[in-house]
Amino acid sequence: MPTHAYVPHAPGYVDNDGPKIVTSRFPHEDSFTLERAEATGAYDGLRSAMDRTPAAVHQEVRDATVLGRGGAGFPAGVKWGFMPPGKFPYYLVVNGDESEPGTYKDRLLMERDPHQLIEGCLIACYALGLAQCFLYVRGEMALAQERIAIALNEAYAKGYVGKNILGTEFSVDITLTWGAGAYIVGEETALIESLEGNRGMPRLKPPYFPAAIGLYGQPTIVNNVETLANLPWLMNNGADLYKTYGSEASPGTRLIAVSGHVNRPGVYEIEQGVTTFRDLFYGDNFCRGIREGHELKMFVPGGGSAPWFFPEQVDLPLEARAVGAAGSMLGSGAIIVMDETTDAVKAALRLVRFYARESCGKCTPCREGTTWLERVMQRVADGEGRPSDIDMLLDIGDNISPGPYPNAADPNQDLEAIPFPPKQTTICPLGPSAVAPITSTIRRFRHEYEAKITKRDTIAVSAAPVMAQTIRSETMEREA
Amino acid sequence: MTDTHEPDSLEAISTVTVTVNGIEIAANPDELLIDACERTGTYIPRFCHHSRMNPVGMCRMCLVEVDTGRGPALQPSCMLPVTEGMTVETETEVTKKAQDGVLEFLLINHPLDCPVCDKGGECPLQDQTMAYGPGESRMVEEKRHYEKPIAISDTVYLDRERCILCDRCTRFADEVAGDPLIHFMDRGNNTQVNTFPDEPFASYFSGNTVQICPVGALTAKPYRFKARPWDLEETISTAWTDSVGSRITVQSSRNQVLRVLGVDADPVNWGWLSDKERFSFEALNSEARFVAPMTRDNVTGDLVSTGWAGVLGRVVDAFTDVDPNRVAVLGGARMTNEAQYAWAKLMKGVIGTDHVDAQLGDGLPPEVVLGLPRATIDDACRAGGTIILVGPDPKEELGALYLRLRHAVVEDGATLIEITPQRGGLSRIAAHSLHARPGESGGVAAALVGATNGAAVDAGGITADAIAAAAAAISGPVTVVLGRASLAESADAALAAAHALSGLANVKFLSALRRGNVHGALDMGLAPGLLPGRTTLAAGRARFADAWSSVPSAVGLDAAGILAAAKAGEIDVLVLLGTDPLNDFPDAELAAAGLSGADTVISVDLLPNDSTTSYADVILAAAAPTESSGTFTNLEGRVSVMEQKVTPAGTSRPDWMIAAEIALRLGADLGVDSPEAIRAELAAVSTVHADLTEEALDDGRVDGVLISGRGDISAPDAAAANGPSNDAYSLRLVAARRMYDDGVALRHSPASAGLARSIQVRLNPVDFDKIGVESGTVVKIESSRGHLLAPVASDTGVPVGSAAIPFTVDGWAANTLIDSSTVVTDVRVERP
Numbered sequence A: 001m002p003t004h005a006y007v008p009h010a011p012g013y014v015d016n017d018g019p020k021i022v023t024s025r026f027p028h029e030d031s032f033t034l035e036r037a038e039a040t041g042a043y044d045g046l047r048s049a050m051d052r053t054p055a056a057v058h059q060e061v062r063d064a065t066v067l068g069r070g071g072a073g074f075p076a077g078v079k080w081g082f083m084p085p086g087k088f089p090y091y092l093v094v095n096g097d098e099s100e101p102g103t104y105k106d107r108l109l110m111e112r113d114p115h116q117l118i119e120g121c122l123i124a125c126y127a128l129g130l131a132q133c134f135l136y137v138r139g140e141m142a143l144a145q146e147r148i149a150i151a152l153n154e155a156y157a158k159g160y161v162g163k164n165i166l167g168t169e170f171s172v173d174i175t176l177t178w179g180a181g182a183y184i185v186g187e188e189t190a191l192i193e194s195l196e197g198n199r200g201m202p203r204l205k206p207p208y209f210p211a212a213i214g215l216y217g218q219p220t221i222v223n224n225v226e227t228l229a230n231l232p233w234l235m236n237n238g239a240d241l242y243k244t245y246g247s248e249a250s251p252g253t254r255l256i257a258v259s260g261h262v263n264r265p266g267v268y269e270i271e272q273g274v275t276t277f278r279d280l281f282y283g284d285n286f287c288r289g290i291r292e293g294h295e296l297k298m299f300v301p302g303g304g305s306a307p308w309f310f311p312e313q314v315d316l317p318l319e320a321r322a323v324g325a326a327g328s329m330l331g332s333g334a335i336i337v338m339d340e341t342t343d344a345v346k347a348a349l350r351l352v353r354f355y356a357r358e359s360c361g362k363c364t365p366c367r368e369g370t371t372w373l374e375r376v377m378q379r380v381a382d383g384e385g386r387p388s389d390i391d392m393l394l395d396i397g398d399n400i401s402p403g404p405y406p407n408a409a410d411p412n413q414d415l416e417a418i419p420f421p422p423k424q425t426t427i428c429p430l431g432p433s434a435v436a437p438i439t440s441t442i443r444r445f446r447h448e449y450e451a452k453i454t455k456r457d458t459i460a461v462s463a464a465p466v467m468a469q470t471i472r473s474e475t476m477e478r479e480a
Numbered sequence B: 001m002t003d004t005h006e007p008d009s010l011e012a013i014s015t016v017t018v019t020v021n022g023i024e025i026a027a028n029p030d031e032l033l034i035d036a037c038e039r040t041g042t043y044i045p046r047f048c049h050h051s052r053m054n055p056v057g058m059c060r061m062c063l064v065e066v067d068t069g070r071g072p073a074l075q076p077s078c079m080l081p082v083t084e085g086m087t088v089e090t091e092t093e094v095t096k097k098a099q100d101g102v103l104e105f106l107l108i109n110h111p112l113d114c115p116v117c118d119k120g121g122e123c124p125l126q127d128q129t130m131a132y133g134p135g136e137s138r139m140v141e142e143k144r145h146y147e148k149p150i151a152i153s154d155t156v157y158l159d160r161e162r163c164i165l166c167d168r169c170t171r172f173a174d175e176v177a178g179d180p181l182i183h184f185m186d187r188g189n190n191t192q193v194n195t196f197p198d199e200p201f202a203s204y205f206s207g208n209t210v211q212i213c214p215v216g217a218l219t220a221k222p223y224r225f226k227a228r229p230w231d232l233e234e235t236i237s238t239a240w241t242d243s244v245g246s247r248i249t250v251q252s253s254r255n256q257v258l259r260v261l262g263v264d265a266d267p268v269n270w271g272w273l274s275d276k277e278r279f280s281f282e283a284l285n286s287e288a289r290f291v292a293p294m295t296r297d298n299v300t301g302d303l304v305s306t307g308w309a310g311v312l313g314r315v316v317d318a319f320t321d322v323d324p325n326r327v328a329v330l331g332g333a334r335m336t337n338e339a340q341y342a343w344a345k346l347m348k349g350v351i352g353t354d355h356v357d358a359q360l361g362d363g364l365p366p367e368v369v370l371g372l373p374r375a376t377i378d379d380a381c382r383a384g385g386t387i388i389l390v391g392p393d394p395k396e397e398l399g400a401l402y403l404r405l406r407h408a409v410v411e412d413g414a415t416l417i418e419i420t421p422q423r424g425g426l427s428r429i430a431a432h433s434l435h436a437r438p439g440e441s442g443g444v445a446a447a448l449v450g451a452t453n454g455a456a457v458d459a460g461g462i463t464a465d466a467i468a469a470a471a472a473a474i475s476g477p478v479t480v481v482l483g484r485a486s487l488a489e490s491a492d493a494a495l496a497a498a499h500a501l502s503g504l505a506n507v508k509f510l511s512a513l514r515r516g517n518v519h520g521a522l523d524m525g526l527a528p529g530l531l532p533g534r535t536t537l538a539a540g541r542a543r544f545a546d547a548w549s550s551v552p553s554a555v556g557l558d559a560a561g562i563l564a565a566a567k568a569g570e571i572d573v574l575v576l577l578g579t580d581p582l583n584d585f586p587d588a589e590l591a592a593a594g595l596s597g598a599d600t601v602i603s604v605d606l607l608p609n610d611s612t613t614s615y616a617d618v619i620l621a622a623a624a625p626t627e628s629s630g631t632f633t634n635l636e637g638r639v640s641v642m643e644q645k646v647t648p649a650g651t652s653r654p655d656w657m658i659a660a661e662i663a664l665r666l667g668a669d670l671g672v673d674s675p676e677a678i679r680a681e682l683a684a685v686s687t688v689h690a691d692l693t694e695e696a697l698d699d700g701r702v703d704g705v706l707i708s709g710r711g712d713i714s715a716p717d718a719a720a721a722n723g724p725s726n727d728a729y730s731l732r733l734v735a736a737r738r739m740y741d742d743g744v745a746l747r748h749s750p751a752s753a754g755l756a757r758s759i760q761v762r763l764n765p766v767d768f769d770k771i772g773v774e775s776g777t778v779v780k781i782e783s784s785r786g787h788l789l790a791p792v793a794s795d796t797g798v799p800v801g802s803a804a805i806p807f808t809v810d811g812w813a814a815n816t817l818i819d820s821s822t823v824v825t826d827v828r829v830e831r832p
Helices: A034-039 A044-050 A054-064 A076-080 A105-112 A114-128 A142-158 A188-195 A225-242 A277-282 A320-325 A344-358 A364-381 A389-400 A430-453 A474-479 B033-039 B093-108 B124-131 B168-176 B207-212 B275-285 B308-319 B337-351 B366-371 B399-410 B441-452 B464-473 B491-501 B518-523 B537-548 B559-567 B588-597 B610-615 B655-665 B675-685 B694-699 B765-771
Strands: A091-096 A132-137 A173-178 A220-224 A253-260 A266-271 A296-300 A334-339 B016-020 B023-027 B063-067 B073-076 B087-089 B156-158 B182-185 B192-195 B218-220 B233-238 B247-253 B256-262 B294-296 B303-305 B327-331 B386-390 B415-420 B432-435 B478-482 B507-511 B573-577 B600-605 B618-621 B630-633 B638-642 B731-736 B761-763 B778-782 B787-794 B802-806 B826-830
Touching: A034 A114, A034 A142, A044 A114, A044 A225, A054 A076, A054 A114, A054 A225, A076 A114, A076 A220, A091 A114, A091 A188, A091 A225, A105 A114, A105 A142, A105 A225, A105 A253, A114 A132, A114 A142, A114 A173, A114 A220, A114 A225, A132 A142, A132 A188, A142 A173, A188 A220, A220 A225, A253 A277, A277 A296, A277 A334, A296 A344, A296 A430, A344 A364, A344 A430, A364 A389, A364 A430, A364 B093, A389 A430, A389 B093, B016 B033, B023 B033, B063 B093, B073 B093, B093 B124, B156 B207, B168 B182, B168 B207, B168 B399, B207 B218, B207 B256, B207 B275, B247 B275, B256 B275, B275 B399, B294 B308, B308 B600, B308 B618, B308 B655, B327 B337, B327 B559, B337 B518, B337 B537, B337 B630, B337 B655, B337 B675, B366 B491, B366 B518, B386 B399, B386 B441, B386 B491, B399 B415, B415 B441, B415 B464, B432 B464, B441 B464, B441 B491, B478 B491, B518 B630, B537 B675, B559 B588, B588 B610, B600 B610, B630 B675, B761 B765, B765 B787, B765 B826
Parallel strands: A091 A132, A091 A220, A132 A173, A253 A334, B016 B087, B233 B638, B327 B573, B386 B415, B386 B478, B415 B432, B478 B507, B573 B600, B600 B618, B731 B802, B761 B787
Antiparallel strands: A253 A266, A296 A334, B016 B023, B063 B073, B063 B087, B156 B218, B182 B192, B233 B247, B247 B256, B294 B303, B294 B618, B630 B638, B731 B826, B761 B802, B778 B787, B778 B826
């Protein structure tokens, strides 16, 4: 496997000649240090923002249509506008609990360029007039925590964070907190609960947005790491230039994490709406094709919760609206590529197991349903399935996520009539996430399920794991 | 069902129209959809929803299709307030599929042990499975397994396999009781309810979790495997262990009371009970019960069972030709209103003594309770109002009231100000806690009132700043919860506080006298100088001379006076109506001297206590609260029924019948042959009870009938300002009751007997150095009366200069230290 284009000190990141909005410092080996950051324009975006009024900064973000990079793709500028006026204090919470299966882009942003993230936080705080920001970093990301902690100390010492930032009246405290290892804490209300010291369980909706009642009952904005990492560049270069990248509906770039059976898996900064899946999988600049001698069977286009795509969808652009129209989502920008050696049942089982293990246990359909799905899937994968299991799996799924479910395998489906995200009997979308891989694989590869159940396992299956790409962080190497 | 609250009838003008299954209904704005539907006849299945707790939307059973203009969508109806134009479908295929699906999920890991489960037959999960669920399980895998029931406290067992994780018990513990001792542990499919390691669910209110559990996961020791629900008969009644008057249903099988459940009476207990109210029925089934009258053998000195005829003969002999002035009665708070009336008529009307006191020197003068403007519990709990607590810790003494007050403060924004001698169960949520030096709460109250319209001053060890801050927090209608915070200080302090606080605008008083039907006793005239119907001897003389033929000529003695007179040999016959002066009167020395000084001691009681065992000459075996009918008057003055459920133990008789029998043998027919007849006579002679008809009681079968008239009683003038005495002893004593103490009923309730905590003297750590002790040191606590030994514990909730002890715990009688003739009791704490 050719590895020469990897940036060795940023494992997983693949450098190319595309636009660099959030990865501009990644090629530098010391990109995480204050010296390198300052030498390459760190905190210029903050200075530029502070030369303007907060309202003007907010307008710039609105004009640039910076879409949230956490999964839902909601415009950050609009989200900021939900803060009820006058109900101080406001809080900014940075969601660094990146844990969607297949996603590892925020980890790189935190490990490789913590100052860019801090700067983004400060710009958001300035625009929204708030004085307290919480950085919530996933518990397992030790290196990210360490680098952010060091960067925060440096930034405090330099007067970028804390009282009277850059000698002005503007003061912000940034508090670093880390998680205890629960996927559900990536859901913003569960993250807030965790931050308050409670069990990480999603809050009930309404209220629909933490902007109304968030951390400690106060208006709170929860933004993804990558969303905020866009802000320094935006402040320096303006919305007009920002919008020259990407498509009209989804301007700018995105970090896409590709794993699986491609020749060069990794994190790529791509132009939204311009780059297609085909470009990404086969392009020289990107993944350089499915591994030698094999062909694409299926892929997960946007994190473990997304319904799966198949070879007929490879010409779609990497853009939320286009992917949504085809029956899935771009989500957190994690793509898992599987070739024809992959056992569809086992691949689906692997994801279902993840969601069953990560269910918080609060609401009945998710707590009981996901584990039941996992156990039936395990039985089928083990050759202990019953003929009725296939329809039962679909029906259990229907009790978690009722009604029609998007199916990219069906060219005739009426997507207009199918709501997405799918309907749910659960409190949060975790339960339905376990349904996606099952419906996707049963609809497309029902024969594989039947083959296992009838013990006529005809498919040639290698032992290749689904997420073959193992991105070993520096921490892991260090510990090894 | 007794565990679900019937949603209130529509009081406000409806402003929201909702279409439910094609029928338009009117709903209150902010009403939850599930409640609006139930109120109008459409039941939506649910497990986690409970009308008395905040919604959590966890079980997902109440999903219905709701269209608010954006197309129909499944929504949890327990989380959704109604909005104008909402269209709701509860019976569509989509709704049914979702509900069936949720039920299937709940059942896949639920054990099918219904035949041996206590809940079987009254189980919401079972019922709803019959109504909604699929007939067969599609799950072929092994169910989830946990260790079968684990004891999470001394009384409550948890079977985690049966648990459906609805969050009712955990929410109750956290939100309602304020004892968050049970929690969810682990996650996903392994989520379970459990306690923290080695920390039991030691809540005074743990039994409520058993009642609201929608499956058989939580069971309580007194009822486990005792009966099947279909064998139980039940009747509504009123809890008798404290004065809140919580409404209950008493359930029996085979003529034995097996369970007590709370009934949701909106003005009173909201369905909640303290564990004492819930579980102390066990004492009524105790082997120790008096099942026949007894007399003391003159030769051996032992109490021996005998027949009623002989015993009543001895009683009548004692009363014959006795000087009425040498007859006295203590107690009576245990009895029903009807029994109290009968005994009042017997003692005051027939025998002619006014030395009658239902309180045992641990209460308040009746004119304070009856004469000040009275508040209801709802008045006290009004949103935006202020509660001033000058009295005992409601958590320890009036459990259900504590839950109501807590809800008012935590959920409805009422402001709580405490003027108490030490930290209590409500202190954590109090806006201001003014821990006054013992005996000086009157001065603190006066300073507080003064600070509302002038400058604040220091008082009772509280700084002027703290008093000013508390005064500034007073807003809206004010309710003073008034009682005796410590039995080591006389009632004068509480009286002075009440007098001062009555100067506030919009103020009302809620009595915190604790003992059972003590408010009924005051209303029925079991107090010196009173006649039934909140009438003084002077005001009612003419009326009652007519109805009763005679009334006492002069105002008699109170409990302390009676005991002092008995000690001086001035009492020939002392009647104890279900009371134990040795343990309940604050001054043990006086109680013992009084009991031994009386010639004949007649006790009317259920269970042996120290006073009767040592001093009673005659014991008249009384029927228990579940064994006779009558009514109960709670601390608001609310009258509610107590109904007989089982037959009296042995040959024991209802209290009223004993009084009537004695009267008859004395040649004076009381003229009553049933509780109903007594009520009819009461309504005729008492102006305040004139409306207490059988119809009114029927209408108020759940909520009771509030008797609100003040009668002829007026509030007393300021108590004589007896400044606390000062002497050489270094610390002031605070002696307060605990919910679990050495009370007779608790001693005979197997499930609760082990809950009494061990004895400690609690001091502020600042005083530790002065005395030269550390936590755990066994110290001698000595007053002018005597001394006791106990380990010392550090408690910052006890003000510097005070020493706090429980009143009676662990065989440790605090009243041996107290001299009831002084305002406060000073003690010295030192190494023995």
